[in-house]
Amino acid sequence: MRRVVILGSTGSIGEQALDVIRRHPDRFEVVGLVTGSNAARLAEQAADFGVEHTGLGVDAAVQLVRDVDADVVLNGITGSVGLAPTIAALESGRTLALANKESLIVGGDLVKRLARPGQIVPVDSEHSALAQALRSGTNEEVRRLVLTASGGPFRGRTRAELANVTPAEALAHPTWDMGRVVTTNSATLVNKGLEVIEAHLLFDVAFAQIDVVVHPQSVVHSMVEFIDGSTIAQASPPDMRLPIALGLTWPERLTNIGVPLDWTQATSWEFEPVDHEAFPALNLAKHVGEARGTYPAVFNAANEEAVDAFHDGKIPFTGIVDAVREVVDRHDAPADLTLESLAAAETWARAEAHRVFGA
Ligand SMILES: NC(=O)C1=CN([C@@H]2O[C@H](COP(=O)(O)OP(=O)(O)OC[C@H]3O[C@@H](n4cnc5c(N)ncnc54)[C@H](OP(=O)(O)O)[C@@H]3O)[C@@H](O)[C@H]2O)C=CC1
Numbered sequence: 259m260r261r262v263v264i265l266g267s268t269g270s271i272g273e274q275a276l277d278v279i280r281r282h283p284d285r286f287e288v289v290g291l292v293t294g295s296n297a298a299r300l301a302e303q304a305a306d307f308g309v310e311h312t313g314l315g316v317d318a319a320v321q322l323v324r325d326v327d328a329d330v331v332l333n334g335i336t337g338s339v340g341l342a343p344t345i346a347a348l349e350s351g352r353t354l355a356l357a358n359k360e361s362l363i364v365g366g367d368l369v370k371r372l373a374r375p376g377q378i379v380p381v382d383s384e385h386s387a388l389a390q391a392l393r394s395g396t397n398e399e400v401r402r403l404v405l406t407a408s409g410g411p412f413r414g415r416t417r418a419e420l421a422n423v424t425p426a427e428a429l430a431h432p433t434w435d436m437g438r439v440v441t442t443n444s445a446t447l448v449n450k451g452l453e454v455i456e457a458h459l460l461f462d463v464a465f466a467q468i469d470v471v472v473h474p475q476s477v478v479h480s481m482v483e484f485i486d487g488s489t490i491a492q493a494s495p496p497d498m499r500l501p502i503a504l505g506l507t508w509p510e511r512l513t514n515i516g517v518p519l520d521w522t523q524a525t526s527w528e529f530e531p532v533d534h535e536a537f538p539a540l541n542l543a544k545h546v547g548e549a550r551g552t553y554p555a556v557f558n559a560a561n562e563e564a565v566d567a568f569h570d571g572k573i574p575f576t577g578i579v580d581a582v583r584e585v586v587d588r589h590d591a592p593a594d595l596t597l598e599s600l601a602a603a604e605t606w607a608r609a610e611a612h613r614v615f616g617a
């Protein structure tokens with residue numbers, strides 16, 4: 259029986275985690291639920307799963323993680339606001355099933371230093387795929403990691419053709435049903451950029467050895483290429499319940515989670531290179547990842563503001579990454595990386611992004 263805390267329980271990840279748990283009542287006890295503001299749905303979930311400890315907002319998340327005894331904390335909050343609960347989970351010694359990639363990317367080396375080996379279990383589909391593939395090799399045997407990207411709803415368009423796309427079009431993801439921010443990030447490929455940094459931090463592989471390939475079907479979730487030329491890929495229909503379940507029980511697998519691939523039907527999987535001219539976010543993300551320190555936090559904070567500005571009709575779609583680049587270019591990193599300097603850099607980046615939108 260694993261005692262589970264779910265942060266962000268009303269979101270896409272949170273609801274799917276509860277679905278996994280509903281299928282295995284003998285394996286899990288939900289001991290805590292936190293969400294942002296949706297108190298009505300939170301109350302329903304608490305009643306369904308008999309949960310005593312619930313909370314609203316990020317401070318409640320931190321408190322609950324520290325106070326409630328649990329084996330695993332699933333961080334399914336969206337955005338860099340998830341950093342404080344990630345830190346609380348690590349400091350409290352819980353296994354952290356990490357969907358909230360932003361907290362690792364923003365916290366970078368500070369978060370890594372807090373985690374004991376194996377304490378962070380990736381839930382992001384690509385990183386779960388990599389973790390599964392890496393079970394069969396050591397880091398010395400790895401030549402490169404290859405992350406797959408769906409390409410998002412605008413795959414195949416030129417930069418000029420992206421100028422007038424609408425928020426509704428950006429939210430029409432071809433393969434995954436996810437929250438607003440990560441879906442928009444998939445459309446700009448900011449998500450893939452964040453995931454390259456996430457892979458670097460999780461698996462200690464240099465940026466030069468992390469590649470991205472577009473795979474529109476989202477069936478191969480990523481692959482590891484080994485020094486002898488062998489590649490191990492993880493494949494399954496696009497359904498987050500599989501990596502969520504693994505995040506909750508790693509390294510064990512559960513039955514009754516995903517539907518396997520159907521090999522009786524003729525099927526083709528496509529792979530194609532990223533169009534970096536139309537989607538410059540990926541190279542920009544690698545650049546901030548290599549720069550380390552507060553740069554990834556600045557990149558992410560400016561992007562969070564730009565995503566809101568795009569959805570509010572203040573900037574065009576291509577303006578998202580243009581604004582992020584401008585903010586990153588203007589950033590002067592502080593000498594020391596501390597939680598305080600990170601918070602100050604984020605605050606600066608958000609204000610600077612608004613200055614760019616207003617200019
Ligand atoms: N959805 C997916 O398939 C995938 C998601 N991820 C990552 O997982 C994370 C969550 O994504 P997703 O589930 O899609 O997002 P959603 O927008 O669907 O859900 C976000 C959740 O976070 C809660 N939340 C927001 N702000 C706060 C806050 N300040 N304090 C506490 N809770 C808060 C929301 O509560 P409320 O409903 O009350 O607003 C909601 O429960 C993101 O980091 C995303 O990148 C990674 C891979 C796949």
Ligand SMILES: CC(=O)[C@@H](O)[C@H](O)COP(=O)(O)O
Pocket residue numbers: 382383384406407408409410434440443444445449450498
């Ligand atoms: C399901 C998941 O892990 C998402 O982060 C996914 O990767 C988004 O799809 P893209 O490949 O389009 O970014």
Ligand SMILES: [Mn+2]
Pocket residue numbers: 382383384453
């Ligand atoms: Mn992903």
